[in-house]
Amino acid sequence: MTIQELREKRSKAWDTARDFLDSKRNESGLLSEEDSKTYDAMEQQIVAYGKEIQRLERQAQIEAEMNKPTSTPIQNKPNASTHSDTKTGIASDEYCTAFWNSIRSRNFYDIRNDLQVGTDTEGGYLVPSEFERKLVEALTEENIFRQLATVIKTSSGDRKIPIVTSKGEAAWMDEEDAYKLSDDTFGQASLGAYKVGTAIKISEELLNDAAFDLPSYIAKEFARRIGAKEEEAFFIGDGKGKPTGIFAATGGAESGATTSTANITFDDVLELFYSLRSPYRKKAVWVLNDSTVKALRKLKDSTGNYIWNPSVQAGVPDTILNRPYYTSSYVPEIKALLGEMLLLGVLIISFMGGLLIMWIYRSLLRPLHKLQEATKQIRDGNLDFTLDVDDEDEIGMLCQDFEEMRLRLKESQEEKLQYDKESKELISNISHDLKTPITAIKGYVEGIQDGVASSPEKLNKYIRTIYNKANDMDRLIDELTFYSKIDTNKIPYNFSKINVAEYFGDCVEEVGLDMETRGIELGYFNYVDEDVVVIADAEQMKRVINNIIGNSLKYLDKKKGILNIRIKDDGDFIQVIIEDNGKGIAAKDLPYIFDRFYRTDSSRNSSKGGSGIGLSIVKKIIEDHGGRIWATSKEGIGTEIHFVLRKYVGA
Numbered sequence: 001m002t003i004q005e006l007r008e009k010r011s012k013a014w015d016t017a018r019d020f021l022d023s024k025r026n027e028s029g030l031l032s033e034e035d036s037k038t039y040d041a042m043e044q045q046i047v048a049y050g051k052e053i054q055r056l057e058r059q060a061q062i063e064a065e066m067n068k069p070t071s072t073p074i075q076n077k078p079n080a081s082t083h084s085d086t087k088t089g090i091a092s093d094e095y096c097t098a099f100w101n102s103i104r105s106r107n108f109y110d111i112r113n114d115l116q117v118g119t120d121t122e123g124g125y126l127v128p129s130e131f132e133r134k135l136v137e138a139l140t141e142e143n144i145f146r147q148l149a150t151v152i153k154t155s156s157g158d159r160k161i162p163i164v165t166s167k168g169e170a171a172w173m174d175e176e177d178a179y180k181l182s183d184d185t186f187g188q189a190s191l192g193a194y195k196v197g198t199a200i201k202i203s204e205e206l207l208n209d210a211a212f213d214l215p216s217y218i219a220k221e222f223a224r225r226i227g228a229k230e231e232e233a234f235f236i237g238d239g240k241g242k243p244t245g246i247f248a249a250t251g252g253a254e255s256g257a258t259t260s261t262a263n264i265t266f267d268d269v270l271e272l273f274y275s276l277r278s279p280y281r282k283k284a285v286w287v288l289n290d291s292t293v294k295a296l297r298k299l300k301d302s303t304g305n306y307i308w309n310p311s312v313q314a315g316v317p318d319t320i321l322n323r324p325y326y327t328s329s330y331v332p333e334i335k336a337l338l339g340e341m342l343l344l345g346v347l348i349i350s351f352m353g354g355l356l357i358m359w360i361y362r363s364l365l366r367p368l369h370k371l372q373e374a375t376k377q378i379r380d381g382n383l384d385f386t387l388d389v390d391d392e393d394e395i396g397m398l399c400q401d402f403e404e405m406r407l408r409l410k411e412s413q414e415e416k417l418q419y420d421k422e423s424k425e426l427i428s429n430i431s432h433d434l435k436t437p438i439t440a441i442k443g444y445v446e447g448i449q450d451g452v453a454s455s456p457e458k459l460n461k462y463i464r465t466i467y468n469k470a471n472d473m474d475r476l477i478d479e480l481t482f483y484s485k486i487d488t489n490k491i492p493y494n495f496s497k498i499n500v501a502e503y504f505g506d507c508v509e510e511v512g513l514d515m516e517t518r519g520i521e522l523g524y525f526n527y528v529d530e531d532v533v534v535i536a537d538a539e540q541m542k543r544v545i546n547n548i549i550g551n552s553l554k555y556l557d558k559k560k561g562i563l564n565i566r567i568k569d570d571g572d573f574i575q576v577i578i579e580d581n582g583k584g585i586a587a588k589d590l591p592y593i594f595d596r597f598y599r600t601d602s603s604r605n606s607s608k609g610g611s612g613i614g615l616s617i618v619k620k621i622i623e624d625h626g627g628r629i630w631a632t633s634k635e636g637i638g639t640e641i642h643f644v645l646r647k648y649v650g651a
Helices: 003-024 033-066 093-105 113-118 129-141 144-150 204-208 214-236 266-274 288-294 335-349 352-379 395-450 456-487 498-518 538-554 614-624
Strands: 161-168 185-191 286-289 325-328 496-499 521-526 533-534 560-570 573-580 627-634 638-647
Touching: 003 033, 033 093, 093 161, 093 214, 093 638, 113 627, 144 214, 286 288, 286 521, 288 325, 395 456, 496 498, 496 538, 498 521, 498 538, 498 560, 533 638, 538 560, 538 573, 538 614, 614 627
Parallel strands: 286 325, 521 560
Antiparallel strands: 161 185, 496 533, 560 573, 573 638, 627 638
């Protein structure tokens, strides 16, 4: 897995944890014990992602260094020097080889010509320049303070730095006035040099092993030991034989803002941030303990946004208030929080005896009694009860499983009752909707047989009516068949990219011919760009449009019917509005018009035609496309059907 993939996973994990935190906070802004454990697990995963990212970044750096060529091609003339600069002294290759051979042989007093440049008054030798550079680089990786500080090299120990202790100021003046002088005061700040050391034991076998990378091992181990001591001193050192740390009570950094409460608030963080002078805030960084970062992850600013932001881009660090932060175990924790935890520990120890007795009763006896009563309830056919057991031990888990079983049994029972009710309603509706045209057909056939249709015109009318009723029955059966398939998700959708302007333009052109013959005014208004695309099934979307328009035409009661189709841009969605000037829908009926077999006329008169499931089919198709549909209406004015589809955003 790449570093970028890990960054994206960490970002998604943080979004999930943040949403969980927002949804689970109670009225007091706190989490329950169970939710707190869940959030801690989420946060631990985020921390693990961060450590893995850092590990892979270091690995990439090492691999890049290892992949560098060990030699360069000869580009000079024969017998010419291949090196522009010849290394001398302790930087020469000869000196480096001789030094490590002396280390391996443990013979520091064997005078060699190559080591003469590094001999001091005590008879020792200076380490090669390359090893010094490698050690300093390793120290920078181990010690975050070195990454933040300005490193000054000195050969004489202490280093005095001139500083300005007081500053003058400018003043407004008239033309040709004398400049007003102000005296600046200068002083010195002394940076003390301290010595830190360690000794490494190496076995005889490793010293004699030519394949063992002795310089790298010593540099790495020195860096680990010295880096830890340096970081500790730079943060909390007391200045006695070591540097004075920035968090030292005496001689440390200035305090900006403090809080004495157990919980850090956004106002506390903001006050601390702005306690730093404006010129320094531009390049400021946070230095925090891991526990403090954990608390800051839960804080939001005044607009509801979290102040901690994970990085998803290589080379860009995580930020708090848009400033990068670093963590160290030597940075102090929140004292008030630690005091609260200590007090809690004392209380737990004090009441341990009473809690033990309560635990035996609550964890064993009471849950078993509740479980026995619940078993009797289910045996008697009563599923309307709740088994409340909050324990997480084996008996508590058994009770939880029992409660889940009861809920599933109740759901199955309710689903069966609902299914039986819907089945009866379905049969009743189908019977009614089929019986009405069949009765009409029988009546007209009997009229033809009895000679009621005495004229060719009357006979033709009877036959045309029979044909229309048969078509109604065929349409009803077709809709019922389609609904049964779509309701059981057996319709294979053929999704494809559809240009909105072209598709709806074609639909309007096709519908317009029928509207013209009916004498209905059709209006089409497209407000989306020509290149807007959606993912949809073209055939099923046409069924949606035809069903909505067909339903509108049934209830057009105006002398001049009007039907308008509007396509609007709604951010990430397109919104389709089909409006008419029909008789409208009553407010009491409006929430139910998308339910199957629902008709606004209580008598269920089928004179208008239709099965009562056209709009329910429309709703199902739109929802299967990931959209949403609703309606607005005013009696006597007309009805508007709205639905939205998500835009397709290409790569």
